[in-house]
Amino acid sequence: MGKAGLPVSPLAPASFPDLPVIGGVEFASGAAGVKYQGRTDVTLIRIAPGSTLAGAFTKSSTRAACVLDNQAKLAEGGEAPEGAAIIVNSGNANAFTGARGQESVDAVTGAVAEAMGVPAGRVFSSSTGVIGEPLPHDRIVSVIGDLASALDQNGAADAARAIMTTDTFPKGASATFDGNGGQIRVTGIAKGSGMIAPDMATMLVYIFTDAKISAPLLQQALDEALPSTFNAITVDSDTSTSDALILAATGRSDTAEITSLNDADGRAFALALAEVMRELAHLVVRDGEGATKFVEVRVTGAMDEGDATKVAMAIANSPLVKTAIAGEDANWGRIVMAVGKSGAVADRDMLTIRFGHLVLAQHGWRSPDYDEAQASAYMKNAELLIAVDLGLGQGARTVWTCDLTHGYIDINADYRS
Amino acid sequence: MGKAGLPVSPLAPASFPDLPVIGGVEFASGAAGVKYQGRTDVTLIRIAPGSTLAGAFTKSSTRAACVLDNQAKLAEGGEAPEGAAIIVNSGNANAFTGARGQESVDAVTGAVAEAMGVPAGRVFSSSTGVIGEPLPHDRIVSVIGDLASALDQNGAADAARAIMTTDTFPKGASATFDGNGGQIRVTGIAKGSGMIAPDMATMLVYIFTDAKISAPLLQQALDEALPSTFNAITVDSDTSTSDALILAATGRSDTAEITSLNDADGRAFALALAEVMRELAHLVVRDGEGATKFVEVRVTGAMDEGDATKVAMAIANSPLVKTAIAGEDANWGRIVMAVGKSGAVADRDMLTIRFGHLVLAQHGWRSPDYDEAQASAYMKNAELLIAVDLGLGQGARTVWTCDLTHGYIDINADYRS
Structure with missing residues (x-):
């Protein structure tokens, strides 16, 4: 499934895990032909109204337009009362593409907002692949309608495949724990195998939970888990211009709201989140380009x-x-x-x-x-x-x-x- | 000539240069079987009485015993009224060899001092090769007598070969310029092809000149040339524990003493020294392990x-x-x-x-x-x-x-x- 039919890493897990469905999160993936042929290369994710959001991004001074756009949108706050969406393409990073880069981001996120009835300010985007080539965003826009009508709670595994570049296997991880009043689930997918070195992140990562938690507390849990997870891996010391982690909490579980990371519920959530992040980070290293150890x-x-x-x-x-x-x-x-x-x-x-x-x-x-x-x-x-x-x-x-x-x-x- | 019969780098110069003889400097090389078989692996260099000395060394916190020994000796001053000597072996770096490392340095430099009638405090040594293996210094000591009786002003090219490890070609460079009252010559040899990244040094370098110049001024000229020469090259970002540059001025030319680096003579000398250092640094990159560009x-x-x-x-x-x-x-x-x-x-x-x-x-x-x-x-x-x-x-x-x-x-x- 990797580029040019690369053999699957010898360090890959035996199979893609069964990821628990997160209430309020749906995925659809399709083939827009951005660069790759004969495979999916676009993923659309819908996040239900009332969710909260957090994020972490590359510190590169030459970061891509979509990263800057995501950061600006999250700086407005992590609330999503009318819902949110994420659109990801592989094959082209839309990085170092001048003013045209932001135009492509606006075109893609605008089309998603329109198709899904979500404010454009709550549509996040990622592009991964070659740097410096203009993004043929019309190809992405042209499949958004089809994707919007194919959204599925069980689509995480397909999404993990659509976002791959030189990855040789799709990456997913999950954790489930007993919260106050019911189970809480955390499910994540990631891509990344080269240009991997910390300073957040070095890959694309999307993590979802049905916990009820405010946006600032969600961001705090994410920030606290980064040093021992995504900022603790390196494949080649090279840091991407495009990397992003977006974390969404839908609040659809039956549990009480998490109001602190220091009580039992909060600690359990922080631990589950860190576990998913560490597992995904390890999977990225296991798919390090050419890795055998x-x-x-x-x-x-x-x-x-x-x-x-x-x-x-x-x-x-x-x-x-x-x-x-x-x-x-x-x-x-x-x-x-x-x-x-x-x-x-x-x-x-x-x-x-x-x-x-x-x-x-x-x-x-x-x-x-x-x-x-x-x-x-x-x-x-x-x-x-x-x-x-x-x-x-x-x-x-x-x-x-x-x-x-x-x-x-x-x-x-x-x-x- | 490199390890395991590596092919000569495609970036190597066509031939080893004709290096001008430096009055007061003699070389002898031999085979002590430290590790390599069927090739020379030890070089002895005699520097005439009245010479001045300068040096630059790796900043690694795990530097080898011989580096620490050289630094301590140069800290006593760069004068050599009774002459000086340098002994170099390839095949074993005598690095991270505990207290035994310093014992080996003392054994080798002591034997050189005795054989050549030079104070032990003016005998400098270098070892290059594998880290962490005890240095079989008896093998080196056993050939010192033969080397001391074979010293030759024309031995620089052979010395450049004896100090090679994974190098695929010997490295030498020279410059000659008109000083006040005659010609001044600068001649250097170097080895190094991997573990090359600045912080001084990343290789072994020995440079000789017949200029008359005080030790402090010689050190100043060396320090000023480092940033644009040996500290401006990198092969793999890895810094050796053993690297050293030793510079000696014999004063045997017919020219007046250089008393400032800011007058015409001083500038000419600094320029010639920097030219030799830059050329040697470039040769190290041209022999970078596996390099084709x-x-x-x-x-x-x-x-x-x-x-x-x-x-x-x-x-x-x-x-x-x-x-x-x-x-x-x-x-x-x-x-x-x-x-x-x-x-x-x-x-x-x-x-x-x-x-x-x-x-x-x-x-x-x-x-x-x-x-x-x-x-x-x-x-x-x-x-x-x-x-x-x-x-x-x-x-x-x-x-x-x-x-x-x-x-x-x-x-x-x-x-x-």
């Missing part, structure tokens, strides 16, 4: 969290570390190199480096327990843990990444053609 | 030099930019992405992006003159210019990099075996 980098003992983040990201983004992992080489010397270049306070003689349960280095040198055969055997796993303890303080950070393989070069050396 | 990234119009550097390095280190170059794809959208993620102040609508003389994008969009066929034809060149003008201020920075290819993965996915 899913790697957790766990840094502890740093002077503070900032230093822990520097070290974790220096390791997770190092081409030399990532190629060694691809080669199943337990080259812990490159971990030492990455710690050294990170800019964090580090003391060579206090470092401990573990791969899984194996201690490779400590006290400034190779561990006396080091066993090359054991280390090499460990590297053959598809899921790896690299743990670094700096031995200096309480700062900790965990991030996730993948290896750097020939597949990454294959995909990216000729993406546009 | 030599790329100049020229950023202008930034708010300040710091912002220009952020943008230039974001472009030069972006895996997506570098793979597009490998694929000869004029994917200027990825340049926009890199500008956006750099953290520098940027205004999408003020950006101008050129590849060579071709304007690809300006005023926030694809240039009206953009011609895909022309752009694609340009990308087939082995030497490329990517120029970005931010249109905001006077900040400028030029850096050099190479593309990211299958060759990089081949070399680095299995370096240790």
